[in-house]
Amino acid sequence: MEVADSIAALGQWRESAPGRLGVVPTMGALHDGHLSLARRARAECDRVVVTIFVNPAQFGPHEDLAAYPRDLPRDFELLRREATDLVFTPTEPMIYPRGFSSWVSVEQLSDRWEGVSRPGHFRGVATVVLKLLNLVGAQRAYFGEKDYQQLRVVERLVRDLNVPTTIVPCPTVREPDGLAMSSRNAYLSAPDRGAAPVLWRGLSAARDAYRAGERDGDTLARSIREVIEREPRARVDYVGVADPATLEPVKRIEHAAVCLVAAWLAKVRLIDNLVLAPAQEEPTP
Secondary structure, eight states: OEEEOSHHHHHHHHHTOOSOEEEEEEOSOOOHHHHHHHHHHHHHOSEEEEEEOOOGGGSOTTSSTTTSOOOHHHHHHHHHHTTOSEEEOOOHHHHSOTTOOOOOOOTTTTTSTHHHHSTTHHHHHHHHHHHHHHHHOOSEEEEETTSHHHHHHHHHHHHHTTOSOEEEEEOOOBOTTSOBOOGGGGGOOHHHHHHTTHHHHHHHHHHHHHHTTOOBHHHHHHHHHHHHHTSTTEEEEEEEEEOTTTOOBOSBOSSOEEEEEEEEETTEEEEEEEEEOTTOOOOOO
């Protein structure tokens, strides 16, 4: 495994890397969710690049940029075990050089849910993703479905701007108790970690109601909220049932919908989602 810590080094490596190239953009603090993306890329591509860059542009002024977990030696070891070909670790000045003033905004898809709770977040995500896709030049890029709205924003970005990269969605990886894997889980205290699977239990309640025939979006959202609000350590940020493509709220499900949830456990904010569709079977931890 090689490491490129500059754009020039990435370019030199890219010139000597034949075949289909896959990229996995990350902010480091890797867990098995990230590694599942690298494994998928390894299975489908000749060469695999993982990028590690904690993107300041997607953090709000009072969010956890300074405290975001960073452990490059550990990340390198995990990626080495996955037979990753290259890890690209740019610095902030490389991505946002002095005088940087060009931003990418994906309208409509960015306006709801996370876009309300984290103003400017998706502008930062879209900008850095476009830069990384341009720099790496991969044919395929792998993103987890855990960040469902982010996935839809990236897909629209690539489509609208004719970026020659196929976005490959990959299933959410969960702990045995249902908690979606996230780098921010490391922040959870032991009691909060015990309470955190309540997000999955809420989503599972909506899934069960859907399977029993419920199709009213508000009723399904209420079932999620009620489960989470019964957990005294959890505080709901938002719960919604939306169209899987547009992310607009759905009053009545005709074909499919995605349940979206964000909640606080003390100072840790977690998100999760679950797609409801006919005959869909979700794994039950």
